[in-house]
Amino acid sequence: xxxxxxxxxxxxxxxxxxxxxxxxxxxxxxxxxxxxxxxxxxxxxxxxxxxxxxxxxxxxxxxxxxxxxxxxxxxxxxxxxxxxxxxxxxxxxxxxxxxxxxxxxxxxxxxxxxxxxxxxxxxxxxxxxxxxxxxxxxxxxxxx
Numbered sequence: 001x002x003x004x005x006x007x008x009x010x011x012x013x014x015x016x017x018x019x020x021x022x023x024x025x026x027x028x029x030x031x032x033x034x035x036x037x038x039x040x041x042x043x044x045x046x047x048x049x050x051x052x053x054x055x056x057x058x059x060x061x062x063x064x065x066x067x068x069x070x071x072x073x074x075x076x077x078x079x080x081x082x083x084x085x086x087x088x089x090x091x092x093x094x095x096x097x098x099x100x101x102x103x104x105x106x107x108x109x110x111x112x113x114x115x116x117x118x119x120x121x122x123x124x125x126x127x128x129x130x131x132x133x134x135x136x137x138x139x140x141x142x143x144x
Contacts (some may be wrong), residue, residue: 018067023108033059034068035121036083038093047072048072051080054123055110059090079112085122089113 002010015144023030034053043050055065067112070076070091107120 018069021068021070023093028093030093032091034089035087036086036087036089045061061088075106075107075110083114084117086123087117088115128132
């Protein structure tokens, strides 16, 4: 087993080191698929919300990636506020959009989809986590 510079084996994952979804770098049309884990409040120098997910490679939720986080924006805070732990989530970054309320300002625009809370995966039961891709089918929401 490999060790880090502090002598800890590679079984340990450092807290707060999940990759962050870089939607701006990926550009308009970037897609994120994940299972919602939870939210940390007042994180970082801007006291922002940080949302945690188990990321999946596509909308079928068959190929798990790694834990991922998304920094909050005002729009994402609004869209995520009623999420339940274990819900499947699909997020599409639409790019910058001019604000209608604040002249000269713009914001990051997203479309956000999720499963109903009744279909949330029990993340504490390995059987449910292993079968995430079986239901529901997000194809109908995200057809291109």
